[in-house]
Structures are given as C-alpha cells and as structure tokens.
Amino acid sequence: MSSSLVDSPSPGPETGFAPPEGAGQNHYTVTPKTGSNGSMDGDVLEISMGPQHPSTHGVFRMDVVLDGETVIKLKPVFGYLHRNHEQIAEGTSYLGSMPYTDRLDYFCSLTNNWAYAIAVEKLAGLQPPERAEYIRIITAELTRLQNHTCLAGFMLMDMGALGTPLMYAFREREKILDLFESLTGARMMCNYMRFGGCRVDLPAGWLDQTKRVVENYPRFLNEFENLLSSNEIVMARTQGVGRLTKELAINASITGPMARASGVDYDLRKVDNYGIYDRFEFRVPLGDHGDCYDRYMIRILEMRESLKILDQALKDIPAGPVMDPKAKLRAFKPKAGEAYGRIEAPKGELGFYLISDGSASPYRYRVRPPSLINLTVLEDMCLGQTVADVVVILGSVDIVLGEVDR
C-alpha cells in the first residue's frame, strides 16, 4: 500500500536508500554501498519471513528488506491458502455457501454466517423474527469476546510471552466454544444462521450457562489486565510501535478495532444499526495514538462493552419462533437484483455483495474481508521499525489467513 498523503517514517539519509524523485513516500531504490574494490558491503539484507514462520498467523510471507535491523521495505505475499471461495459460491446453492463462510475467518464463524445471511435476506426480502435477532446478537458478541481474547494472547506470544497469556486466553475461549457447541453442534464451524432466522432454537438451560460465563468474564478480564496492561515489557514493546495515523486509516478504508485505535469513530453497530443494535446501550472506545498498545487496549475495552450488550440481551430475549415462516430451505431462488450485507465483525467491516439473476445460485458473490484490507497498510506501519517489531505489528493487525486468501 503506498500513499503520499501522510508522512511515514523515513529511513534517514545515512542508510543510502533515498526515495526516487516523484515516487511515493514508501518506495525506495536500493543502491547498495560498494567498497573500494567494487564488492558489496552487504548492508542490505533481504529476508523472507514465512510462509511457515510461527508469528505469521497462518501461511503468509513477508519479503522484508532490512538495513541492519531497520525495515526499509516490506512486501506482504499472500494467497497460499486460496481456495476459490467466491467461485465455489457462484456454482452452488445459496444455502450451500453458508458452511463455506464458516471457513473464511475460522475464529468467528457465527459473524461470518450473520453477514452472509443479512445479504441474502436483503435479496429475498426476509425478516428474521425478534428472538432470532436476539440470538444473533448474543452469538455475535460472544464471538467478539473470544476473538479479542485470542488476539491478545497471540499478540503477546508474538512479543515472546510464549504460552502463559495465550493459554489463559484459550482457557476462557474454550468456555465460549462450549456454549457454541451445545447450541450449534460445532465448536468452530458453526453453520448456524439461516436466511430468515436461525437453524434451531436455544437448547434448554443454554441462557443460564451463558449468563454464568458472562458473569465470570469480567473477573478474567481484570486478571488478564493485571497480567499485561501495566507490564513494563509489554509497554516497551508496543507503545509508539507501528503507528497508524488517522488520515491513513481513513484513506486506506481500515475498519474495526484497528481504525478505532487510530481515533476513527466508525463502528457499524452504531453507524449502520443492522439487526437490533439500536436497542442496546454501549459505547465505542477510541484510541489516541494508533500504536500497537492502543490496538491491544481497544480490544480489551471492546470486550467490556460486549459484556454490557450481552447483559442486556440475555435479560431481554423474548420467546417466540426463530425462523421467518416465509423462508424455505430447498429450491431457494431470490428474485433478480443485488444486495450488500455488512456487519461489524470482530476484525472490521465484513461485507457480502451478491447479484442474483433469479436462479438457484448467485450470479456474483463477493466478500469484503476486513483482514485483507487491514493488512494493506502493513508496510506503512512497519517502515522504520525494527524487524522484531514487525512481528508485533502483524500480531496487532489481527489477521486470519482463511479470510485474507479466501
């Protein structure tokens, strides 16, 4: 991603890598210093991080050009996990792509389901009943909780805290995945939402179990914050690292916690009011600096807001059906037209764009993946930082390669 709109950290004149005239800020011509006998000094080191590097969150590669320890160029290379998601969806029925959406961002299958369901519901004119909307919000906020918990763990692991924070995070996540399993049948590949509602109603006792998990969650968050938020090593490694300016965040259409950490007040739950989010009281936390610490902190604060939404939703959930009576499972053919359904997924704005030609499968199916678009500013955040910081910055972006590559 190159942008001439903002100042990005300059490598300085002494490195010998000045940007060429007329090129954007982030393009550097590599002119290696040569010795007196014409041999290269070997100052510039080009390394390939990935595709199997443990900190790349999947099969993802970064071509990094280093001057000493400083990053002067970074090129993300992805596509290793490409599995033709959009083309497959254009060849299968509308219902048939629902389980494939689970595999986009495999941490948050329920929010992926929801975004796709919203797009198809707009296309077919279906309206989910009240109880289904509440179930959707409860599952989506639980998804947000477990995604952000894991992210904090992974980010700390990228910093070198091997194990402890991640294991604590996974322990809590497992309690939420247990809820998902008893509701949908699967821990991660839930395949739960349907066009016009949800597949099954809540099992007996599920709401009480959820209430218990939600009640105990703040205790875990306090512990987690005690462990990390004021830790001097964490602060030294994250504060001022990988700064993303507000202007660049807006220009590069960054969404989600990453944009909010840079101070962009944009949360689809407030802006778009999809579902019934306008009935709930919650705040949108915003960051000041746009560095890695803010991105970590935003997620912790968002989890506390999610708990507020969950408290209200679990109290207010009405009885009733969970499926629109007009919805049908087989031979589902929405009328010709187009629709764009979007939600605030834990990673950012997740959108599904569909064009229907009146047949049983979509004519065009396009995903707007938040991970991929948030990844485009990776170079801008990494320039001028050390190679060890690249790993932390990548961790703070929160990518899942299933969604980046599709």
Added chain:
Amino acid sequence: MLGTGIIKGMAETARNFLGSYTSEDRLPTVQYPEEKIPAKENARSFPFLVHDRNDAEMGLRCVACLICEKECPPQCIYIVKDTIKKPDHTGKLQNHPKIFDIDISVCMSCQICVEVCPFDAIKMDTAFEFSTTDRFGALLLHKDQLAKSNEHYQKIHPTEAAEVDARLTGETAKAEAKAKADVEAKAKAAVEAKAKAAAASATTPANV
C-alpha cells in the same frame, strides 16, 4: 516504580498456578485418551443412516431420493438406486439405495444433508476417532458402515430423536387409521354392492 507491573503479573500467574489445584475453573483440561469429555447433545461429526426394526439392510429409512446428494456442498455423497422396493414406516413401498457412500475425508460436517432430508433417514453422529493408516479406502464409508439403529440415535441425541419418533409414530398411526378406514370402506362398499346386487337380483325377476 519500574517493575511493579511485572510483579503484579507474577502474582497473577502464581494465583492461577495455585488455583489450578483447587478450582475447576482454572484447570479445565482432561487427560485425553484415558479420560474423555462426554459429547454435547447437539454435537455433530459425520452423518449416519438410521435404520429401524434391527434390519440394517431393508430397515433403512433412506428412500434413495438423491436430495442429500444434490444439496451436499462438497459433494461427498454417492447414491445408486436399487430395483427392489421396501415398505416404509407407513407401509408404503419406497425405493431403496443399492449403494450409499459418504467420503468422510471430504465431508465438512455441515449438517445440510440432515436438514434437507424429508424422511429423517440421515442424522449426525458424534463419533470422531476415525484416524486410520489407509488414506482413501478406510475413509470412504459404505452403506453397511453408515447404517446405525434408531436406538443409537436416541442415545446420542435424545431430545431430537424423541421429536422425530413422535412425528413418525404419528404418521404411522395416521397411515394405519387410514388403511383401516380404507379396509372398512372397502368392506362397506363390498357389502353395499352385494346388497345392491342382491336387491337387483331380487327385483329383476319380478320385472321380467
């Protein structure tokens, strides 16, 4: 003071470490192969075919309608119809699958086959230990491996199975009642026809 944050964190890890001896909340893991967490009631792994009457061949509820084969997103089901027919729970003669294969190395456990099946013939199992040294053959399950009894279904998904059983029993009762009514109607019709014929034979000579 520099270092207080680290000390606070250390206190937290100590609390978690010591707590893991007393609190179930802090040590949720089990020693897997020796000890297993029981499957949740809604849990799903791979599909199986339900059969009744302890007859894994002709008791199959599957009528080879091919709907699941068509709807399966990764297309892991393969069905061939048989020429023989078998009675279903209402006594009606239905088709029978000659071949019913599911390639569980392709199956993604999405449960769509279960949702679209109009005959309650295919359901999700909870068994998950399928590892094998044979990469292709052993993971291609045939009809005889897939067929499991209704009692098995009642055991793994009790609530759902009770609903299905109630519905099927209702249909059977209805079909039986209808059959009985049919028989009665037929008998009545026969009696009436006989009476008419008798009446006709009684009246005819008088007219002649």
